[in-house]
Amino acid sequence: MCRSIADGGRRCPGTGPAKSDTPLASAPKLSRVGVDTAPPSTASPPTSPTPESAPSLNPETENFNILLTADPKEWLARPWKLRKKIIEDALGEAVEILMEHPDVKNEGPGYVYDSAPTFDRWSQSTTTLGKARLSYYTAAPHRFTRTIELSDKRGRYAEPRTLAILLAHELAHTLAPPSAAHGETWVKMFRLTQAALQVPETSTSTHTPTDIEYAAELAAAKKKRENAPWQGTCPQGHAYARGRKPAGRYSCRPCLEDRKPATITFTRNENRGGGKK
Ligand SMILES: [Zn+2]
Ligand SMILES: [Zn+2]
16 A cells, blocks of 8 residues: 555655654644544533433343443453444444434434435444445435444443443434534434434534543553554654555654754564563
């Protein structure tokens, strides 16, 4: 993908010809992550609501209840594959509850859809936690399909409560017309999914990572960096890591800007996986 010998080693746009870089120590770009592509809401500040009284859980939503009640740290310690299964099952349970909901069946905009929302796939998106896709059949414009995709890359660092809110959020999109965005109709549907699924009160349509989520992502990034096959430093000691042997010369961007020697020297990482060969 990155370099084809056949075409003379031309670099793909993914790695780019620009051979300057920013060091690893700079803050990762995960300070604020939208639940989806909507611009961050300025109307309501991020809140961390605490449910005043814990409602009794619906016995039919076993997996969804795990998301509502699991201890964040215990949840994050579970294998991601197992957590993905729970999330997918929770979504299935949520859909069943919602499709039987009288407001959805009779009054809600959801009636225009001819099938229930379904899980699509785990995406590699790093910018959105989830996305609802609503699409027309061109042959029958009154009919829609609706699917939800979730981020594999971001979901793995999310607290269970974040995931419960995420599912309620995306399901609300699937119950509203495609044009609803985060407007009045969507808010109405979000309140409906929240109530039906007993998801705690929340007023934002974007998600700011919690301290636990931020720490989980940082820890994973650190581990990945330490295990990267190639480690690099510039003369001023800024650290870099690469998955493959770097081709060509790279310069350290901060050092370039400071007009200091900036050539990054890469060496093979001999201590990968805690010294194991
Ligand atoms: Zn949304
Ligand atoms: Zn440097």
